Structure formats: structure tokens, C-alpha cells
Amino acid sequence: MSGETVYGWCERFHRRYGTTTKETGEVLFGRPYASRQKSFPSELTRFVRVTQGRLGDEFQILMRHTPIGCYWPFLSSEQKDRVRKISAQGNGDCMFLASGFTASQLHSAHPLRCCIQCMDEQLKDSGETTWMLMHQHPGVWVCPVHGKLLIEFQSHEQIWTQPSPLPEDPTAGLRVRSQRELDALRTCAGISMALSRRDEVSEAGLRIATIDRMRSLGLMASPARINIEKTKKWFAQTHLGQCLGRSERMKSVQAGTWMRSTVRGARRAHPLKWILLWSALFEDESSDHIVRAFQDACTGLLTNGDSSQFRLPFEIAFMQGGAHSAPSHVVDAFDRSNTLEQAASLLGVSQYAAKAWLEQDPLLAHDWTDRIRLERLDHACDRLHLALDMNPTMSRAKMLATFRAEVEYLRAHTPKRLRSILDRIPARRHAQGQLFQWSEESLDQR
Numbered sequence: 001m002s003g004e005t006v007y008g009w010c011e012r013f014h015r016r017y018g019t020t021t022k023e024t025g026e027v028l029f030g031r032p033y034a035s036r037q038k039s040f041p042s043e044l045t046r047f048v049r050v051t052q053g054r055l056g057d058e059f060q061i062l063m064r065h066t067p068i069g070c071y072w073p074f075l076s077s078e079q080k081d082r083v084r085k086i087s088a089q090g091n092g093d094c095m096f097l098a099s100g101f102t103a104s105q106l107h108s109a110h111p112l113r114c115c116i117q118c119m120d121e122q123l124k125d126s127g128e129t130t131w132m133l134m135h136q137h138p139g140v141w142v143c144p145v146h147g148k149l150l151i152e153f154q155s156h157e158q159i160w161t162q163p164s165p166l167p168e169d170p171t172a173g174l175r176v177r178s179q180r181e182l183d184a185l186r187t188c189a190g191i192s193m194a195l196s197r198r199d200e201v202s203e204a205g206l207r208i209a210t211i212d213r214m215r216s217l218g219l220m221a222s223p224a225r226i227n228i229e230k231t232k233k234w235f236a237q238t239h240l241g242q243c244l245g246r247s248e249r250m251k252s253v254q255a256g257t258w259m260r261s262t263v264r265g266a267r268r269a270h271p272l273k274w275i276l277l278w279s280a281l282f283e284d285e286s287s288d289h290i291v292r293a294f295q296d297a298c299t300g301l302l303t304n305g306d307s308s309q310f311r312l313p314f315e316i317a318f319m320q321g322g323a324h325s326a327p328s329h330v331v332d333a334f335d336r337s338n339t340l341e342q343a344a345s346l347l348g349v350s351q352y353a354a355k356a357w358l359e360q361d362p363l364l365a366h367d368w369t370d371r372i373r374l375e376r377l378d379h380a381c382d383r384l385h386l387a388l389d390m391n392p393t394m395s396r397a398k399m400l401a402t403f404r405a406e407v408e409y410l411r412a413h414t415p416k417r418l419r420s421i422l423d424r425i426p427a428r429r430h431a432q433g434q435l436f437q438w439s440e441e442s443l444d445q446r
């Protein structure tokens with residue numbers, strides 16, 4: 001049936017001709033437990049042979065009948081080549097390695113989903129129901145055609161699960177309490193469908209548009225720094241965040257800690273993260289508008305051109321593809337160095353020449369100084385904790401006198417962490433607190 005997943009096809013095959021779950025798996029894939037793989041089957045080569053290519057070759061099956069479409073545009077051309085090669089060799093498990101997404105990333109967010117109205121139409125047209133690909137993409141909780149909440153099946157049983165209008169567990173899936181929540185989910189579905197049709201995305205373009213929006217919402221203290229606590233609170237109170245927060249399974253997503261790495265581009269972002277972030281960030285606008293803006297950002301176009309004057313050099317570097325202009329051995333040397341002197345000595349050049357690399361590659365300069373800042377903060381905290389471990393009766397005054405540099409540095413950069421360390425000093429020794437150069441109140445306000 002058109003638009004069905006390979007799992008849906010197999011389930012229909014099993015309904016018509018199958019005897020036991022294991023036997024159907026053996027026949028189609030040479031694997032008794034093939035029914036476990038609800039999104040991406042492995043051993044496609046045998047499947048193509050058995051089905052005489054009726055669903056296409058290995059790669060066509062992957063692209064047309066599995067949810068890889070949403071992940072595909074995030075892969076580099078090298079990774080795409082690897083996935084092509086590996087899918088032809090017929091090992092689906094290796095495909096995950098080739099794509100750079102782990103198996104758990106690809107599987108965990110994938111319960112089977114179906115739409116009652118789609119099933120009605122399928123029954124009228126062909127007399128049987130199947131699992132549709134458009135419902136299995138990450139971030140699709142409502143039917144892209146009918147706009148209705150989908151029914152979820154998170155069965156871990158070794159069976160070929162049949163789509164059904166009756167959920168096995170009525171508490172599974174999301175519960176929607178308002179039209180605005182449903183709208184947010186529709187936006188997610190729209191973005192997911194747009195992604196699945198793309199061949200490439202400019203993650204830099206997405207990042208820049210996201211940074212602009214987060215700044216305008218006051219979620220970023222500076223262009224480079226996300227206020228995580230504020231962002232968490234903000235996400236939880238969005239319509240999307242409230243809806244996800246009600247679901248046991250989606251609670252972890254709601255926490256919002258993943259936003260920093262998504263926006264900073266430190267690691268490859270799961271497509272679901274971009275989908276959720278965009279739907280939430282722009283939820284005051286119409287779903288169509290958000291999806292269009294997302295597509296523009298994917299191509300690297302900026303809908304909001306006038307903000308470019310506030311752009312920092314490292315942001316411009318993101319826009320230009322997020323790549324370093326410095327060669328990889330230079331990036332490596334800075335990765336391994338905490339001072340300019342170390343980097344220069346690793347590179348075998350003068351400090352002046354090493355500094356020139358930083359000036360030439362703003363992304364390198366930004367990442368390097370950011371890492372050093374974080375490491376310095378960790379180091380200062382570690383020293384203070386260690387000092388308290390070694391000398392549990394140390395007073396605040398003593399600590400301030402002994403570790404003046406560390407305390408000052410933490411006070412300037414992360415007063416919250418400093419406070420949690422100071423809280424380790426028992427109250428009876430707080431009499432000496434007056435020696436502090438700042439009041440407790442001013443510390444709290446930071």
C-alpha cells in the first residue's frame with residue numbers, strides 16, 4: 001500500500017500468510033525476532049530477494065518505507081554514502097553506525113502510531129489497515145492529513161502488531177487539553193514532514209534563527225550563552241511543554257537540558273530536538289508560518305535580516321557552515337591546550353602566530369575560550385570543595401583569605417555554584433561572614 005512502512009507491509013504479510021511470529025521473521029529476513037525492529041529492519045538484502053524487489057531495492061526501501069527521511073538531511077555526504085553502501089550489504093544495525101545516530105536514538109522515540117480516520121479510509125479502499133510512514137516520523141503525534149491525535153502502541157512483545165483503533169494502553173500517547181496544545185503538535189508534525197522531504201539542511205541556518213529567537217525571548221544572556229534555568233522554565237510553560245510534561249515517556253524531553261547542545265551545535269542534534277525547539281519558540285505564530293520559516297532556515301536563508309548587525313564573528317562562522325577555517329591540526333592543538341603558550345608550542349610556532357589563528361577563525365576562538373572558562377570554573381570549584389573536605393572546620397574568612405583568586409573568579413562568573421560551596425560551611429561559623437565583601441542578598445540576586 002502506498003505510504004506504508006516496511007513493518008506495516010510485513011505485518012500485513014503475516015496476517016495473510018503467516019503462521020508464527022518467528023516463522024514470518026525467518027521467511028522475510030532470516031531472523032526469528034525481526035518483528036522487534038519496528039522502524040528500521042536489518043538484513044534488507046534477503047527481504048528484497050524474497051519480495052522480488054516489489055518494494056524496491058534496499059536503498060529505496062530505506063528511503064520510502066522507513067522513517068530515515070527525517071534523519072537523512074542531517075547526514076554529511078560521506079555518511080550518506082556509507083548508509084547507501086551498508087544498506088546494500090544488508091545490515092541494518094551497521095546503518096546506525098554509518099549514520100552517526102545510535103540505535104537507541106533511532107528507536108527510543110518510536111512507538112508505532114496510527115490514525116483512526118486514516119484507518120477508516122484504508123478499510124474503505126482496500127479492506128485492510130496498515131502502519132503509515134508519515135505517522136512514524138519523530139515528532140509526529142497528530143495525523144498530518146487529518147490533524148487528529150494519533151494512537152500509540154509501545155508494545156515490546158514479540159508480535160507483528162496490527163494497527164487498531166483501540167490502544168493497548170489508553171494512557172500511552174499524549175493527552176491534549178487545549179486547541180493551542182493541539183496546534184503546537186500540528187506544527188511539530190508539519191516540521192517533521194518538511195524535514196522528511198529534504199535532502200539537506202543547514203544546521204547553521206537553524207542555529208542562527210534559533211539564537212535570534214531565543215535572544216528576543218530573553219533566553220540568552222549573551223549571544224553565546226544560554227540561560228539554562230530560564231530556558232527550562234520557559235519550555236515547561238509553553239503549550240508544547242505542558243502537553244509533553246503530562247506524558248511519562250516524554251517527561252525527560254520536557255526538561256529542556258538538551259537545548260544548549262542543540263543550539264551550540266556541540267553534537268549532532270536529533271531531528272526531534274529541532275522540531276520541538278521550533279514549535280515551542282514560535283508558538284504564537286500560525287503553524288504554516290512556522291513550517292515555512294523552518295524551511296527557510298534549513299536552506300540557510302534568514303527571515304529576519306535586520307538582526308545581522310548584532311551578529312558576532314562566531315555566529316557568522318556558524319552561518320557559513322559552522323566549519324573551522326583553521327586546519328584540523330590547529331584545531332586539535334587548541335583542543336589540547338589551556339594556554340596560548342601551550343598551543344604555540346604544540347604547533348611549533350610563535351605565540352603571535354598562534355594568536356593569529358584565533359583571530360582568523362572566530363569559531364575556534366569562541367569554542368576555545370568557552371572551554372577554558374568552563375574548565376577554570378570547574379577547577380576553582382574542585383579546589384574549594386577539596387579544601388573543605390580536607391579541613392571541614394574551615395571558616396568562611398579563612399577560605400576567602402586562602403583562596404581569594406578562586407572565590408573572586410566564581411563570584412564573578414557563577415555565584416550560584418559559589419553559594420552552594422559556601423553552604424557547606426556550617427551556620428555556627430557564619431559570624432565571620434561580615435568579612436565578606438558582598439552581602440548575601442547581592443549574591444542571591446545574581
Ligand SMILES: [Zn+2]
Nearest residue numbers: 115118143146
Ligand atoms: Zn489520518
